[in-house]
Amino acid sequence: IHVVYPDGRLVSLSSGEVYDRQDLGRSSSEFEVLAVDSGEETGDLYLATLADGVVSLVVYDLTDSKSTPVLLPPVTVDGVAMDDLFENVSSLVVSETRGQIYWIADGAIWSAVLPEMPSAE
Numbered sequence: 001i002h003v004v005y006p007d008g009r010l011v012s013l014s015s016g017e018v019y020d021r022q023d024l025g026r027s028s029s030e031f032e033v034l035a036v037d038s039g040e041e042t043g044d045l046y047l048a049t050l051a052d053g054v055v056s057l058v059v060y061d062l063t064d065s066k067s068t069p070v071l072l073p074p075v076t077v078d079g080v081a082m083d084d085l086f087e088n089v090s091s092l093v094v095s096e097t098r099g100q101i102y103w104i105a106d107g108a109i110w111s112a113v114l115p116e117m118p119s120a121e
Contacts, residue, residue, distance in 0.1 A: 002045055004033045010045070012062070022065055035092035035103065046070075046094045046101065048086065055087045057101070059114075070101065070114065086110070 001013045004024070008031055012020040024047075034048040034055070045060040057070040091104040094114070102111045 002036065002038070004036065004047065006031050010060075020062065022060075022062065024060060024067070034087075034089045037092045037094045039094055039096040041096040044096075046092060048089050048092050048103065050087065057086070057112075070112065 003011045003013070005011070008024040010020075010022045010024050011018055012022075032050045034050055036048070037046045038044065039046065039059075043062060045062055046057065047060065048055070048057050059068045059070060061067070086103065086105060088105040089103045093102045094100075095102070096114065099114045100111050101114055102109060104110075
């Protein structure tokens, strides 16, 4: 279980015991997690957040505390920008195997391609 606090602290628990604490580098008082999922292959944490009025999707590598933004498709639906649709996200599912991220917003299912992540050599 991962718990993200409004000040950007992340606390990870397993079987009721804290096994990791991290600072996500967000100091905004308006930091809000809209949805979260973890990768089935990497264990990375995928967070849809609203901070300072800006909606973003960020991948956090919990092993080395690196973060990578996921760019949403620059499209509009019925004149509404994808960023605005993403702001109303109610659920998030990541498939690292398929290289896709899916979310539910405004009663519809949306998807985007995950970014290429550098692999360890």
